Amino acid sequence: MSIDMAQFHQVFFEESFEGLDAMESGLLNLDLGDVNVEDINTIFRAAHSIKGGSGTFGFTAVSDFTHVMETLLDEMRDGRRKITQPAVDVLLGSVDCLRDMLQSIQNGSEVDQSDVAEHKLALDSELNNAVPNIPSAGKQTAKASTVLSADDVKQIAGWVIAFSPHLHLLKTGNEPVRMFRELASLGKLTTTADLQGVPNLYDLDPEECHLSWKLEVSGDIPETEIDEIFDWVEDDCDLAKQPIYKTSTSSTQADVSADIAIKPVTNSVAREISAEFTSTEESEANAVDRKNGKKEDAKAAPKGSSSIRVDTSKIDTLINMVGELVITQSMLSLLGEHFELNKLDQLKNGLSQLERHTRELQESVMNIRMLPISFVFSRFPRLAHDISSKLGKKIELKLVGENTEVDKTVVELLSDPLVHLVRNSLDHGIEMPDVRLAAGKPETGTVTLEAYHRGGNIVIEVTDDGKGLDKDKLRAKAIEKGLIDPDAILSDKQTYELIFMPGFSTAEKLTDISGRGVGMDVVRRNIQALGGNIEILSELGKGSTISIHLPLTLAILDGQSIAVGDETYILPLGSIIESLHVKEDRLNRVAGKGETFLLRGQYLPIIRMHQIFNVPTAKTTKLTEGLIVVVEGQGLRCGLFVDDLLGQQQVVIKSLEANYRRIEGVSGATILGDGSVALILDIPGLVRLSNQ
Amino acid sequence: MATILAVDDSASMRQMVAFTLKGAGYNVVEAVDGADALNKAKAQAFDCVVTDVNMPNKDGIELIRDLRALPNYKFTPMLMLTTEAGTDKKQQGKDAGATGWIVKPFNPDQLLKTIKKVMG
Amino acid sequence: MSEIIEHSITDQQDAKRLDTSLQFLSFTLGQEEYGVDILRVQEIRSWEPVSRIPNVPAYEKGVVNLRGAIVPIIDLRERFQLGHSDYSPLTVVVVLQARMADKTRIIGVVVDSVSDVVDVNKKSIQSAPNFGAKVSTEFINGLVSVNGRMVMLLDVDKLLKLDGLDGEDES
Numbered sequence: 010m011s012i013d014m015a016q017f018h019q020v021f022f023e024e025s026f027e028g029l030d031a032m033e034s035g036l037l038n039l040d041l042g043d044v045n046v047e048d049i050n051t052i053f054r055a056a057h058s059i060k061g062g063s064g065t066f067g068f069t070a071v072s073d074f075t076h077v078m079e080t081l082l083d084e085m086r087d088g089r090r091k092i093t094q095p096a097v098d099v100l101l102g103s104v105d106c107l108r109d110m111l112q113s114i115q116n117g118s119e120v121d122q123s124d125v126a127e128h129k130l131a132l133d134s135e136l137n138n139a140v141p142n143i144p145s146a147g148k149q150t151a152k153a154s155t156v157l158s159a160d161d162v163k164q165i166a167g168w169v170i171a172f173s174p175h176l177h178l179l180k181t182g183n184e185p186v187r188m189f190r191e192l193a194s195l196g197k198l199t200t201t202a203d204l205q206g207v208p209n210l211y212d213l214d215p216e217e218c219h220l221s222w223k224l225e226v227s228g229d230i231p232e233t234e235i236d237e238i239f240d241w242v243e244d245d246c247d248l249a250k251q252p253i254y255k256t257s258t259s260s261t262q263a264d265v266s267a268d269i270a271i272k273p274v275t276n277s278v279a280r281e282i283s284a285e286f287t288s289t290e291e292s293e294a295n296a297v298d299r300k301n302g303k304k305e306d307a308k309a310a311p312k313g314s315s316s317i318r319v320d321t322s323k324i325d326t327l328i329n330m331v332g333e334l335v336i337t338q339s340m341l342s343l344l345g346e347h348f349e350l351n352k353l354d355q356l357k358n359g360l361s362q363l364e365r366h367t368r369e370l371q372e373s374v375m376n377i378r379m380l381p382i383s384f385v386f387s388r389f390p391r392l393a394h395d396i397s398s399k400l401g402k403k404i405e406l407k408l409v410g411e412n413t414e415v416d417k418t419v420v421e422l423l424s425d426p427l428v429h430l431v432r433n434s435l436d437h438g439i440e441m442p443d444v445r446l447a448a449g450k451p452e453t454g455t456v457t458l459e460a461y462h463r464g465g466n467i468v469i470e471v472t473d474d475g476k477g478l479d480k481d482k483l484r485a486k487a488i489e490k491g492l493i494d495p496d497a498i499l500s501d502k503q504t505y506e507l508i509f510m511p512g513f514s515t516a517e518k519l520t521d522i523s524g525r526g527v528g529m530d531v532v533r534r535n536i537q538a539l540g541g542n543i544e545i546l547s548e549l550g551k552g553s554t555i556s557i558h559l560p561l562t563l564a565i566l567d568g569q570s571i572a573v574g575d576e577t578y579i580l581p582l583g584s585i586i587e588s589l590h591v592k593e594d595r596l597n598r599v600a601g602k603g604e605t606f607l608l609r610g611q612y613l614p615i616i617r618m619h620q621i622f623n624v625p626t627a628k629t630t631k632l633t634e635g636l637i638v639v640v641e642g643q644g645l646r647c648g649l650f651v652d653d654l655l656g657q658q659q660v661v662i663k664s665l666e667a668n669y670r671r672i673e674g675v676s677g678a679t680i681l682g683d684g685s686v687a688l689i690l691d692i693p694g695l696v697r698l699s700n701q
Numbered sequence: 702m703a704t705i706l707a708v709d710d711s712a713s714m715r716q717m718v719a720f721t722l723k724g725a726g727y728n729v730v731e732a733v734d735g736a737d738a739l740n741k742a743k744a745q746a747f748d749c750v751v752t753d754v755n756m757p758n759k760d761g762i763e764l765i766r767d768l769r770a771l772p773n774y775k776f777t778p779m780l781m782l783t784t785e786a787g788t789d790k791k792q793q794g795k796d797a798g799a800t801g802w803i804v805k806p807f808n809p810d811q812l813l814k815t816i817k818k819v820m821g
Numbered sequence: 822m823s824e825i826i827e828h829s830i831t832d833q834q835d836a837k838r839l840d841t842s843l844q845f846l847s848f849t850l851g852q853e854e855y856g857v858d859i860l861r862v863q864e865i866r867s868w869e870p871v872s873r874i875p876n877v878p879a880y881e882k883g884v885v886n887l888r889g890a891i892v893p894i895i896d897l898r899e900r901f902q903l904g905h906s907d908y909s910p911l912t913v914v915v916v917l918q919a920r921m922a923d924k925t926r927i928i929g930v931v932v933d934s935v936s937d938v939v940d941v942n943k944k945s946i947q948s949a950p951n952f953g954a955k956v957s958t959e960f961i962n963g964l965v966s967v968n969g970r971m972v973m974l975l976d977v978d979k980l981l982k983l984d985g986l987d988g989e990d991e992s
Contacts (some may be wrong), residue, residue: 014717016720017713017716017717017720018713020712020713020716021711024711024712024713040821041933051757054710054755054757055754057784058710058711058714058755060711061711061753061783061805062711062714062715064784064805064806065714065717065805065806065807065808066713066717072806099775142815179776180769180775180776180798181795181798181799181800182776182778182779182798182799182819183778183800184776184798187818187821190821211788216775216776240801241795241800241801241802244795245795378864394978506723576872576873584752621875621876621877622875623875624875625735648762663889663890663891664891665884665891666889667890668891668892668928669874669884669891669892669926669928670875670877670893672875672876672877673876674875674876675874675875678872678884678891680886680889680891684886685870685872685886686871686872686883686884686885686886686891687872688872688874688875698876
């Protein structure tokens with residue numbers, strides 16, 4: 010039978026990537042001064058698993074590569090090798106290489122052979138380095154075979170075997186009958202039992218083997234096949250075998266020698282680690298870039314299968330809720346069958362139960378897509394480790410709130426922006442150790458990644474105790490780049506947020522740490538695309554904090570309905586600051602600059618909803634007669650002129666673009682209780698519309 | 702129909718072993734580590750145990766040792782799956798009471814052949 | 822009342838269809854008769870109030886909730902500049918599936934009335950000359966004669982594309 014191994018490949022890849030992650034975090038967390046044996050064991054086991062699996066599923070190159078890692082780790086866990094930082098670094102590099110290899114194989118793309126060879130070389134040289142005693146691989150107890158000699162060209166006609174199991178043989182699960190069966194498959198078998206060893210009944214332990222046998226099997230059987238049959242019980246029996254040659258006549262009566270026939274040594278697994286070395290003629294810089302670029306891609310490539318691991322308890326909760334929903338539904342349907350007005354209360358109860366269960370079900374389902382943010386945070390220890398060693402800085406990375414849960418899509422889309430932000434902190438924020446000391450700071454800089462829930466949002470903060478942002482420099486740079494007028498008045502916050510302007514962050518030297526010049530503007534756009542926003546706080550000399558706010562789930566929104574004429578629109582509740590009736594004396598109309606109103610000392614622009622959305626049925630067009638809803642989006646505040654505020658409700662966000670098109674000023678749509686469709690407003694879009 | 706307990710912390714290996722054995726008509730129960738396997742073995746009488754050696758929460762050798770201490774597993778065939786062809790893991794396994802071993806990497810046919818050998 | 826013609830577009834279905842014949846649903850717009858591939862027709866509904874969408878061409882009347890999906894409704898009469906007619910409960914909306922790249926979009930088109938499902942031999946479809954018709958020949962696949970009447974066969978995918986509704990080049 011041939012089994013198609015390919016069906017197991019996907020699982021193998023997934024578990025191998027997990028294993029590699031475990032290896033990486035294990036290696037990073039090793040305290041070299043006080044190594045925890047269990048930790049190194051875990052790392053070893055991960056490598057061992059990958060080696061075993063890759064061998065079984067035919068990925069020989071992977072298996073060979075991992076074998077060297079495994080050997081190194083095996084010596085470490087046995088205490089035969091001291092665990093040094095260089096060794097850990099070599100292993101970390103190998104983990105990366107292995108990850109790339111597996112990814113290439115999984116994608117069907119080519120494995121980078123030179124990378125593999127390079128790491129293998131590093132592993133080998135580490136292996137050959139300063140190790141007290143390298144035990145010889147495998148037991149090389151060479152023993153002579155009893156009978157084969159140089160002149161043994163004679164054909165074998167059979168074997169005579171004296172087989173005396175030790176008393177405990179049966180307790181190893183080995184059964185002499187099975188061995189006899191195997192022998193019988195090789196040739197004609199005759200067995201003669203020797204009962205000499207059997208004690209009298211009272212002393213007889215039925216679990217012990219007191220029998221021994223003389224076995225004769227005829228046929229041209231190589232010795233190896235006989236040995237194979239008794240391979241497992243080698244130490245649990247006395248075995249003597251003598252070949253019967255075709256020509257000889259009397260050796261069928263060969264004496265059973267008292268010597269134990271010793272099996273010849275098995276081949277120790279000596280694998281050739283062969284590497285195809287493709288010559289790299291690239292310049293050093295290119296090679297570094299290529300390597301970094303490739304690593305970028307490898308890391309940037311969504312590890313996403315679009316599958317998700319879910320805690321079974323979440324599924325159980327879901328099943329329970331569906332169960333309750335079914336009960337409520339059948340109760341209502343029963344009620345409906347013979348409804349009478351006196352059952353009105355029951356109906357109301359039933360309906361409110363239905364509402365409750367539906368809501369709970371909805372929450373449960375949303376919850377399933379929630380993953381702990383540790384999924385995003387997990388890559389940062391490694392990143393910090395690599396960057397700090399590359400730059401010669403001392404950096405400690407703290408992760409807080411790793412269990413904070415967030416929607417799977419958010420996890421996937423948040424990863425890259427966050428990497429960029431952390432890199433920035435590490436590269437530009439934290440100063441070199443000597444600079445820090447001179448400034449009276451501890452030599453080791455701290456970068457903290459923290460995540461927590463607040464309101465309906467998840468907040469993620471990247472804080473560093475580095476040099477902070479220099480407002481004057483930022484301002485000067487922005488003026489230089491023509492992003493602001495030289496005489497523009499900006500608050501501190503607005504100054505810091507200059508960083509987010511497109512075109513701002515083209516660094517003078519593009520270090521490969523901070524990436525390919527992917528600016529902060531892209532980061533902000535990505536976050537806003539998720540419905541969130543990003544802010545910076547900083548203090549020169551002390552450090553900076555970047556906070557990202559994101560909605561907890563992408564599909565549900567707390568909405569405020571507003572009425573403009575006959576139309577109902579939904580405003581994200583989080584975007585609303587307040588609403589008010591504005592008095593004439595607070596209004597200001599400037600020709601060419603539109604209408605504004607005064608709110609606590611600031612003039613905010615007014616956006617006439619009926620105008621930008623062309624609503625002919627608006628109740629009023631007089632600003633003083635309608636309502637101004639003060640909203641904020643993308644850091645901009647404005648007042649929306651509407652007719653009325655209606656209710657608040659949670660709405661399910663539906664895509665307008667799925668079947669239709671993107672509409673400026675609209676972020677999506679929802680279906681109201683009466684079945685009609687309401688548009689969900691997008692503040693920045695409304696601002697753009699009004700500016701046209 | 703004979704039931705085999707397949708123990709391995711690697712899901713892909715477990716699946717492959719289970720698939721192979723089921724295809725040959727055996728019933729298979731999977732366990733993810735030694736502790737899981739021991740629990741399952743106490744709850745159900747298996748005709749054979751196939752176990753990986755390196756696992757968290759009780760390795761294969763300790764598992765075999767513990768199983769042998771159970772009254773109805775005294776004579777049950779127990780096979781180790783080991784990649785360490787020449788080291789003393791085999792010896793440790795034997796000392797713990799293992800019946801024999803299958804060397805990784807193995808292909809499904811080798812696995813089946815060995816199981817059939819042991820199960821009859 | 823709505824009739825639901827359950828179809829889902831797959832390449833396989835297209836391939837399996839007899840190469841010789843074509844089935845289409847014919848409908849009228851004003852004095853003229855048009856046809857759409859029956860496989861593209863998801864259902865036929867009567868007119869319901871739509872929710873208006875701001876700042877779009879007048880012939881895009883708005884969107885409706887179709888069993889949870891947000892579906893745009895396009896008035897083909899106005900699109901083809903045949904003049905607007907008032908909507909009544911007798912006005913018909915043909916819900917179509919338009920396919921582009923790997924996505925299927927659902928749109929509803931308002932027509933005057935629906936006539937028949939017609940079978941024609943592909944060979945009898947003539948290419949559409951540019952005869953200054955009210956409808957741009959860009960989205961007409963061909964002309965066919967049915968019982969003495971000329972039916973213009975619409976290419977639904979192209980119709981959407983030209984309207985910029987295919988989601989491409991969205992600035």
